[in-house]
Amino acid sequence: MTAPTIPAQPGADLSPRPLPWRRMAGVTWRQHRYALVGVVVLLGALAVWVWTAGTSLHNAYAAAVACHPVNSSACVNLVVSFNGSATDKFMGSKGAGGVLLQVMPALIGAFAGAPVLARELETGTFRFAWTQGFGRWRWALAKLVLLGVVLAAATAAFGALVSWYFQPESGANSQIPGLYEASPFGNLFSLREVTFPAWTLAAFTIAALAGMLIRRVVPAIVATLAVYAGLAFAVAAFLRKHYLTPLVTSNINISLPGGSTAWTIGQWTTKGGRFAFAGNPPDSLVNQLCSNVPQDKIGPLGFAPCLAQHGYTQWTSYQPATRFWPFQWIEGGWLLALSVLLVAAVIWLVRRRAA
Amino acid sequence: MTALTTPARPDDDTSPRPIPWRRMTGVTWRQHRYALAAVAVLLGGLAGWLWIAGTSVHHDYAAVTACRPASAPACQDLATTFNGTWNAMSIPSVLLQLLPALIGAFVGAPLLARELETGTFRFAWTQGFGRWRWALAKLVPLAVVLAAATCAFGALVSWCYQPFLAPGNQELGIYGNTPFAVVFSLREVTFPAWTVATFAIGALAGMLIRRVVPAIVATLAVYAGLAVVAAAFLREHYLTPLVSSDTNVPGTAWIIGQWWTKDGRFAFAGNPPDSLLNACSFPQGPGGKGGGIGGPGGPPSSANPFAQCLAPHGYAPWTSFQPATRFWPFQWIEGGWLLVLAALLIAVTIWLVHRRAA
Numbered sequence: 001m002t003a004p005t006i007p008a009q010p011g012a013d014l015s016p017r018p019l020p021w022r023r024m025a026g027v028t029w030r031q032h033r034y035a036l037v038g039v040v041v042l043l044g045a046l047a048v049w050v051w052t053a054g055t056s057l058h059n060a061y062a063a064a065v066a067c068h069p070v071n072s073s074a075c076v077n078l079v080v081s082f083n084g085s086a087t088d089k090f091m092g093s094k095g096a097g098g099v100l101l102q103v104m105p106a107l108i109g110a111f112a113g114a115p116v117l118a119r120e121l122e123t124g125t126f127r128f129a130w131t132q133g134f135g136r137w138r139w140a141l142a143k144l145v146l147l148g149v150v151l152a153a154a155t156a157a158f159g160a161l162v163s164w165y166f167q168p169e170s171g172a173n174s175q176i177p178g179l180y181e182a183s184p185f186g187n188l189f190s191l192r193e194v195t196f197p198a199w200t201l202a203a204f205t206i207a208a209l210a211g212m213l214i215r216r217v218v219p220a221i222v223a224t225l226a227v228y229a230g231l232a233f234a235v236a237a238f239l240r241k242h243y244l245t246p247l248v249t250s251n252i253n254i255s256l257p258g259g260s261t262a263w264t265i266g267q268w269t270t271k272g273g274r275f276a277f278a279g280n281p282p283d284s285l286v287n288q289l290c291s292n293v294p295q296d297k298i299g300p301l302g303f304a305p306c307l308a309q310h311g312y313t314q315w316t317s318y319q320p321a322t323r324f325w326p327f328q329w330i331e332g333g334w335l336l337a338l339s340v341l342l343v344a345a346v347i348w349l350v351r352r353r354a355a
Numbered sequence: 356m357t358a359l360t361t362p363a364r365p366d367d368d369t370s371p372r373p374i375p376w377r378r379m380t381g382v383t384w385r386q387h388r389y390a391l392a393a394v395a396v397l398l399g400g401l402a403g404w405l406w407i408a409g410t411s412v413h414h415d416y417a418a419v420t421a422c423r424p425a426s427a428p429a430c431q432d433l434a435t436t437f438n439g440t441w442n443a444m445s446i447p448s449v450l451l452q453l454l455p456a457l458i459g460a461f462v463g464a465p466l467l468a469r470e471l472e473t474g475t476f477r478f479a480w481t482q483g484f485g486r487w488r489w490a491l492a493k494l495v496p497l498a499v500v501l502a503a504a505t506c507a508f509g510a511l512v513s514w515c516y517q518p519f520l521a522p523g524n525q526e527l528g529i530y531g532n533t534p535f536a537v538v539f540s541l542r543e544v545t546f547p548a549w550t551v552a553t554f555a556i557g558a559l560a561g562m563l564i565r566r567v568v569p570a571i572v573a574t575l576a577v578y579a580g581l582a583v584v585a586a587a588f589l590r591e592h593y594l595t596p597l598v599s600s601d602t603n604v605p606g607t608a609w610i611i612g613q614w615w616t617k618d619g620r621f622a623f624a625g626n627p628p629d630s631l632l633n634a635c636s637f638p639q640g641p642g643g644k645g646g647g648i649g650g651p652g653g654p655p656s657s658a659n660p661f662a663q664c665l666a667p668h669g670y671a672p673w674t675s676f677q678p679a680t681r682f683w684p685f686q687w688i689e690g691g692w693l694l695v696l697a698a699l700l701i702a703v704t705i706w707l708v709h710r711r712a713a
Contacts, residue, residue, distance in 0.1 A: 099449040280436050283429045290428045
């Protein structure tokens with residue numbers, strides 16, 4: 001049998017071409033649709049709750065601000081009512097709701113990120129997934145980037161809602177006496193438009209790396225939660241206050257609780273230019289110099305006014321509220337750099353692992 | 356070849372006997388040693404921190420209570436120091452409430468779900484030990500171990516937070532709160548009860564969903580819903596609240612509702628409406644700024660600021676509250692219904708194991 005032969009056409013390129021990247025979108029969706037839908041449902045439910053609480057807070061704020069004359073009983077009552085909502089034990093800045101919301105980046109990142117690689121390795125399906133036409137490291141990169149972008153978008157939208165919630169406490173109407181204002185650094189700083197996606201991405205990439213190293217899903221989730229907890233605590237307690245050098249002032253009114261938007265970092269007292277003590281004055285000093293101060297004169301400023309009469313100067317180091325956005329971008333920036341580093345580490349491990 | 360035969364001895368019982376229950380302890384340990392070790396490390400680490408923090412809390416509290424007279428400026432200074440420790444301990448009191456959820460979900464959900472997801476149930480359930488005995492022998496000892504560990508941890512939490520919940524703090528001018536509102540679900544009875552209940556929820560979720568990670572997520576979600584419902588709605592009604600017209604309810608009492616009556620009929624609840632307030636002159640707080648509610652470490656006051664100005668107009672305040680003396684009955688009520696729920700869920704899980712087609 002003679003087979004007809006066609007000479008190779010010079011324009012036809014017969015070398016095998018890699019599959020286009022966009023094909024991975026469908027694969028990623030199919031393999032992670034439950035996780036993504038779960039994240040959207042969770043954020044949606046929390047958004048409804050934050051929006052409900054925020055609407056009542058904004059209404060109380062609008063009523064307190066619009067009331068005239070400012071010193072009448074009815075207006076003062078509206079201010080007290082707003083202050084009560086703002087310091088509400090559940091959703092206030094130190095309330096249970098606010099604290100529990102801060103575990104969201106950890107949960108979202110851990111449960112979305114750990115199964116990406118760990119599930120394939122645990123069940124053995126990596127032998128199938130990594131030998132398709134799409135190369136193994138391209139497969140991993142496409143998945144991590146796609147999932148990361150979707151999570152970042154969803155959490156950024158939620159972060160905008162959180163910022164909207166805390167907007168009445170920003171001290172814009174400080175001429176109204178007694179109206180509660182708080183430092184934006186203490187109002188769920190890690191859940192805003194820039195930091196919530198950044199923390200979620202960091203948890204997500206930590207989970208992906210943990211999954212690649214541990215190769216089991218549930219231990220990877222546990223390891224991610226543990227690492228995230230340590231990192232979040234270290235940042236909130238030590239790192240965050242030093243992003244920019246704190247300002248120092250001897251004005252004792254800078255840190256009135258409920259009456260200032262500055263973030264107080266440290267307080268110490270000097271006398272005659274030399275360091276005397278840090279924080280609260282020692283009893284011996286109070287006994288010696290301020291023992292005749294009547295109890296009702298000890299206001300939120302403590303013993304600072306009395307000690308000032310004896311030559312002591314109280315210094316406060318603080319971050320002003322105007323530095324909120326620079327701090328957001330600094331924290332978001334280094335967290336994003338960390339995420340990129342971790343993704344690079346995951347890709348390198350995927351390439352290196354023996355087939 | 357001739358085979359030797361021995362006549363059957365009448366007192367020999369050669370019928371197959373079920374394997375003794377104690378053999379399952381080794382199996383349970385081997386299959387769940389990492390989970391139990393992780394729980395031990397987690398609780399141990401937190402216990403260490405609670406011990407250190409609690410020592411400093413007790414030290415500051417002893418200094419404040421020993422100081423005389425209580426209104427002297429030096430004693431006020433010690434009170435400020437003590438209130439500062441509450442600022443540090445208030446956030447952990449909320450975060451620790453995640454522990455029953457995490458422990459119960461991560462130990463309970465993989466128990467059955469892992470076997471079903473990987474298919475190893477076909478092996479585990481066809482051993483000499485029957486399938487429902489196997490499930491029961493795993494669930495009950497694990498629940499007992501978790502209950503014992505969390506009960507000990509709950510005792511440590513009680514000790515650590517006791518100065519913030521002691522009676523008489525308001526008179527000393529230091530932070531004090533009702534034991535119903537602070538770490539109520541982390542005490543010696545409720546912490547094991549919540550953990551075992553979540554563990555049982557996890558086991559049932561694992562049996563129904565048959566996949567480990569979705570079962571963990573479902574357990575966390577169900578726990579969150581149950582905890583919110585219990586804390587916000589159920590807990591205040593375990594016993595009928597007391598009602599009092601005395602505006603000086605003790606600071607450790609849990610105030611549930613406040614309303615006003617006039618001439619024996621209901622007038623309004625909570626704060627008076629604006630129209631009535633024009634009859635009052637409201638005193639300004641100390642210092643124009645920040646003189647409202649919510650100074651740090653200020654004790655939550657139960658004395659009603661409106662009582663003095665509205666009383667001459669015929670309005671009487673009423674408060675419904677739970678006194679602190681009811682703390683232990685409430686602990687046992689909550690522990691009791693949670694344990695009943697856990698037993699019920701374990702029974703349902705065993706029934707499902709028994710029923711599932713081989």
